[in-house]
Amino acid sequence: MTIKSDKWIRRMAETTGMIEPFEPGQIRERDGHKIISYGTSSYGYDIRCAPEFKVFTNIHSTVVDPKNFDEKSFVDFHGDSCIIPPN
Known part of the structure; x- marks a missing residue:
């Protein structure tokens, strides 16, 4: 596309x-x-973003499948701004 x-x-x-x-x-x-x-x-x-963010984190050191993300690899964050970490 x-x-x-x-x-x-x-x-x-x-x-x-x-x-x-x-x-x-x-x-x-x-x-x-x-x-x-x-x-x-x-x-x-x-775009404008909503105050809900899903931030990827690899704290479990697992293999990441980009077509099938494990929900444990995300942290839910609510706030007016969100600093997205590198990686």
Whole structure:
């Protein structure tokens, strides 16, 4: 699958609900304050993340099958921001 254009992303989001909530334009500030941008841009769609994260960790030192991840290899995290560790 190739990278999709902003027109394709906009059409799919508006007709199929592919992105919810969907922002048809790029938002760069709110209430006069600069924020991390989100919405449709010429490079595609900048997303916003929910406050729930699943962070991969290999604390059990197991072999990782990318098509069949073991749920024990993830840590559930809830918060306004999440620093994703390397690897």
